[in-house]
Amino acid sequence: MKLYICENAKSAKWRKGIPDGKKLSLAFAKKCICDFIGEKERGMEIKISRNSFGKPYVQKICKNMPGETKKIRMDISVHFSLSHSENMMICAVACFNMGADCQKRIPKDIKICKKIAKRFYSPAENAFLDSISSDADYIDNFFSIWAKKEAYIKYTGKGMAEGLDTFSVAGETAQKSYPKEVCFKRIHLENPKKDDFYIYLCYDKKNKNTLKIRYFT
Numbered sequence: 001m002k003l004y005i006c007e008n009a010k011s012a013k014w015r016k017g018i019p020d021g022k023k024l025s026l027a028f029a030k031k032c033i034c035d036f037i038g039e040k041e042r043g044m045e046i047k048i049s050r051n052s053f054g055k056p057y058v059q060k061i062c063k064n065m066p067g068e069t070k071k072i073r074m075d076i077s078v079h080f081s082l083s084h085s086e087n088m089m090i091c092a093v094a095c096f097n098m099g100a101d102c103q104k105r106i107p108k109d110i111k112i113c114k115k116i117a118k119r120f121y122s123p124a125e126n127a128f129l130d131s132i133s134s135d136a137d138y139i140d141n142f143f144s145i146w147a148k149k150e151a152y153i154k155y156t157g158k159g160m161a162e163g164l165d166t167f168s169v170a171g172e173t174a175q176k177s178y179p180k181e182v183c184f185k186r187i188h189l190e191n192p193k194k195d196d197f198y199i200y201l202c203y204d205k206k207n208k209n210t211l212k213i214r215y216f217t
Contacts, residue, residue, distance in 0.1 A: 001094035003187060003201065004032040006216045007194060009089040014216055025082055028216075029056070029091050033078055035214070036093040039063065045071055055157040056082070081154050088197055094210075098203035099154030103147045105196040110135045113142045120164045121145060128170035143198045145169055148184050151202035155182065181205050187213065 006012050006028065018027045030046045043064035050056050058078045062071035081092045081100040092100035107113065117126055125145055132138045148169040153162040169184065185208075187199040201211070 001092060001096070001098060001201075001203070001207065001210050002032070002036050002212045002214060003100065003199075004028075004035070004091045004093065004214050004216055005187075005189070005199075006089045007189070007191060008087045008217075009084065010087050012217055025084065025089070028089055029080055029082055031216070032091040032093050033058065033061070033080060037061070037074075037076060037078065051157055053157055053159045053161050055154065055159060056080070081151075083150070083154075083199075085197065088194070090199060092201055094203070094207070096204065096207050097155060097157075098201060098207070099151040099156075100201050101147045101150035101154065101199070103143055103150070103198045105139070105143055105198065108139060110138055113139055117142060117145075121149075122165045122168045122170075124168035125170045141170075144186070144200070147186075147198040147200040148202065151184065151200045152182070155202040183208055185211065190215070 009015060009024065014031060015024060015027065018024050026048060029048065031041060033046055034041045034044055045062040047059045048056050049059040058080065061074045061076060061078065063074055065072050077095055079094050079097050081098055083090050083100050083102040085102045085104040088102055088104065090100055090102045092098055117129055129138055129141060132141060149164055152167070152169060153159055156162055181204070182202050183205045185201045187201065189195070189197060
């Protein structure tokens with residue numbers, strides 16, 4: 001698995017001529033997928049579709065072959081997961097299913113964080129947060145839980161239909177409500193000025209220790 005990180009998508013060199021919105025996200029995903037499979041973007045056709053819950057997936061990958069009039073379909077299974085927060089954009093790509101999420105530390109008001117937690121987090125997660133006495137530690141764990149939950153529902157492919165309060169990610173071990181044993185990995189950025197971003201990956205435990213990170217500018 002590779003995690004591709006673009007810390008400033010607005011001024012990135014690779015996005016020249018690409019407007020904001022879905023086209024930018026898809027262009028980034030296709031760039032990352034091409035890098036993952038070791039192919040140049042020119043001559044590649046990557047068709048992306050969505051499941052019934054809206055999760056994007058690679059339907060097919062085709063390549064122009066020298067001397068051929070038609071594109072050749074590549075027999076390869078690729079999964080990807082996109083996320084962005086403000087100017088930060090990430091894309092995880094792998095040969096197995098996973099989910100990725102990126103969240104900036106906003107809001108910083110503990111009252112707002114508590115209000116959101118009471119509405120969307122599970123009883124177990126709220127009990128865990130309520131046991132924290134420090135405001136700073138509460139907010140830190142609040143965002144860790146947020147990013148973990150988002151990564152998990154991208155992993156399952158059900159999105160918000162999963163019901164954010166139906167499972168708990170407050171602990172480090174898999175909960176009984178998970179359909180499979182998964183692990184969460186937090187990614188710390190090389191740039192210390194970006195330490196207010198929470199990036200998490202969610203994937204099967206059997207696929208741990210397979211991560212490589214690449215930065216795109």
